[in-house]
Amino acid sequence: MxxxxxxxxxxxxAILLTAFASVxxxxxxxxxxxxxxxxxxxxQQDILNKLTEVLVANKFDNNPLEQCTYLHDADITGLDSPQxxxxxxxxxxxxxxxxxxxxxxxxxxxxxxxxxxxxxxxxQGVRTLSHQETPGLGDKIELAKSDWITSFDQKQxxxxxxxxxxxxxxxxDFDQFxxxxxxxxxxxxxxxxxxxxxxxxxxxxxxxxxQCLPQxxxxxxxxxxxxxxxH
Amino acid sequence: MSTNETxxxxxxxxxxxxxxxxPAVDWKNIINQGxxxxxxxxxxxxxxxxxxxxxxxxxxxxxxxxxxxxxLVVSNLTVSLVKRWVTKEIRIPVFIMIIASFVTxxxxxxxxxxxxxxxxxxxxxxxxxTNCAIIGRAxxxxxxxxxxxxxxxxxMMGLGxxxxxxxxxxxxxxxxxxxxxxxxxxxxxxxxxDLKVQxxxxxxxxxxxxxxxxxxxxxxxxxxxxxxFDNKQKLKAQANQSTAKVERVRITTVN
Numbered sequence: 001m002x003x004x005x006x007x008x009x010x011x012x013x014a015i016l017l018t019a020f021a022s023v024x025x026x027x028x029x030x031x032x033x034x035x036x037x038x039x040x041x042x043x044q045q046d047i048l049n050k051l052t053e054v055l056v057a058n059k060f061d062n063n064p065l066e067q068c069t070y071l072h073d074a075d076i077t078g079l080d081s082p083q084x085x086x087x088x089x090x091x092x093x094x095x096x097x098x099x100x101x102x103x104x105x106x107x108x109x110x111x112x113x114x115x116x117x118x119x120x121x122x123x124q125g126v127r128t129l130s131h132q133e134t135p136g137l138g139d140k141i142e143l144a145k146s147d148w149i150t151s152f153d154q155k156q157x158x159x160x161x162x163x164x165x166x167x168x169x170x171x172x173d174f175d176q177f178x179x180x181x182x183x184x185x186x187x188x189x190x191x192x193x194x195x196x197x198x199x200x201x202x203x204x205x206x207x208x209x210x211q212c213l214p215q216x217x218x219x220x221x222x223x224x225x226x227x228x229x230x231h
Numbered sequence: 232m233s234t235n236e237t238x239x240x241x242x243x244x245x246x247x248x249x250x251x252x253x254p255a256v257d258w259k260n261i262i263n264q265g266x267x268x269x270x271x272x273x274x275x276x277x278x279x280x281x282x283x284x285x286x287x288x289x290x291x292x293x294x295x296x297x298x299x300x301x302x303l304v305v306s307n308l309t310v311s312l313v314k315r316w317v318t319k320e321i322r323i324p325v326f327i328m329i330i331a332s333f334v335t336x337x338x339x340x341x342x343x344x345x346x347x348x349x350x351x352x353x354x355x356x357x358x359x360x361t362n363c364a365i366i367g368r369a370x371x372x373x374x375x376x377x378x379x380x381x382x383x384x385x386x387m388m389g390l391g392x393x394x395x396x397x398x399x400x401x402x403x404x405x406x407x408x409x410x411x412x413x414x415x416x417x418x419x420x421x422x423x424x425d426l427k428v429q430x431x432x433x434x435x436x437x438x439x440x441x442x443x444x445x446x447x448x449x450x451x452x453x454x455x456x457x458x459x460f461d462n463k464q465k466l467k468a469q470a471n472q473s474t475a476k477v478e479r480v481r482i483t484t485v486n
Contacts, residue, residue, distance in 0.1 A: 009318070009320075012318065013318055013320055013321045016316065016317065016318065016321055016325070017321050017324060017325065020313075020325050020328055020329070021328060024328045024329065024331070024332040025332075027332055027336065028332050028335050028336060028339075031335070031336040031339050031340065032339055035339040035340060035342065035343035038343035038344070039339070039342050039343045039346075042342070042343060042346040043346075045346075046346060134438075135287075135407075135436065135438065135441045135442065136407075136436035136437075136438045136441060137438075
């Protein structure tokens with residue numbers, strides 16, 4: 001009799017748990033379905049914001065998000081796997097390559113940067129995307145904390161050993177921070193080598209085929225889609 | 232957890248005492264418990280991990296405070312609504328499932344509508360699930376009270392928690408960076424960029440306030456302040472009591 005009762009109770013509990021699990025899963029799934037397009041839109045917007053920040057506003061007229069390619073080059077991206085690279089054009093002509101690069105040479109963990117270089121090799125802009133450098137010392141690489149990161153604007157890299165592309169302590173042109181040399185040094189060194197590689201492969205990268213079109217078709221760009229609809 | 236158990240024990244006593252006098256709900260007690268007497272951050276010391284980790288700016292603190300508050304209210308309400316069907320054996324897994332679902336929903340919503348804040352709070356949004364304050368309230372209060380009481384309790388506990396977060400976040404941001412509401416646009420939209428106040432400026436940031444040890448020290452000061460006020464009140468009450476006794480004695484002698 002007692003065994004039967006516990007068996008019955010276990011059954012009830014199992015059914016209850018399943019019911020609760022199903023309802024919870026359903027609610028989470030619904031929220032996911034509802035928010036997924038908005039999240040995707042936010043991500044795209046975030047990338048676009050960062051792209052437009054490193055580019056000079058009136059020098060390009062395409063949406064770089066729709067002009068991308070996957071590049072496998074550890075010298076440029078700092079990663080030994082295909083990484084996305086964006087291309088900005090003006091009137092259909094090449095203007096700049098925007099790429100993300102990373103370095104482990106900082107004081108603490110990975111520093112991720114976004115860089116735009118134009119056809120003549122001039123830096124259009126650099127921004128720090130993420131880092132874990134010491135707050136108050138190494139975090140001056142953020143634009144919000146200091147305008148140090150803009151000191152690269154309009155500079156050119158002559159070759160992989162360009163003597164100006166070092167921090168002042170190493171005999172170059174770029175300031176280090178008081179109390180923090182390792183962070184700026186990591187960034188300057190990474191920029192020097194990656195920009196030099198981009199310069200030597202600029203036309204080659206622009207000749208690569210566009211791999212972003214399918215993404216655009218499903219993306220949230222209301223502009224082009226609306227136009228297509230009206231035609 | 233030991234603090235949690237003792238507080239729940241004392242709580243169980245108080246409502247039952249009140250119930251013998253008046254069957255009506257003691258709203259004042261619920262409010263007082265959440266905001267002050269049994270504050271999840273200051274007295275129960277629950278949810279310390281997110282509390283200490285994200286209070287480096289006022290915006291972050293406010294963001295996590297609101298997220299926790301939302302989860303607390305909704306999970307308390309739901310737990311109280313379903314308590315009739317939940318058997319004793321499976322109540323903990325069910326509570327955790329409810330809380331985890333709501334946290335995931337809040338996380339998705341924050342990802343969709345406050346993207347920047349979502350990035351800056353990072354892992355601490357999903358970690359709300361592990362905030363003992365929430366499962367603690369579900370188990371100790373919501374599963375024993377009516378939905379309305381549970382929701383109000385969640386609101387008050389959440390407010391109490393958020394208040395400590397905001398206090399600590401504000402203090403650390405002022406001491407560390409000399410600003411208030413830095414990055415408020417991440418939470419409130421672009422109009423809030425103007426909310427940022429530069430309280431004062433200094434060459435070098437006060438690192439101790441920004442780094443985690445600063446959170447511990449700040450937290451210590453807040454708890455100390457609370458204990459100071461509580462003690463003062465206790466002394467006052469004792470003084471009142473003793474004067475009352477004296478009066479009574481005098482009355483009897485007169486008679």
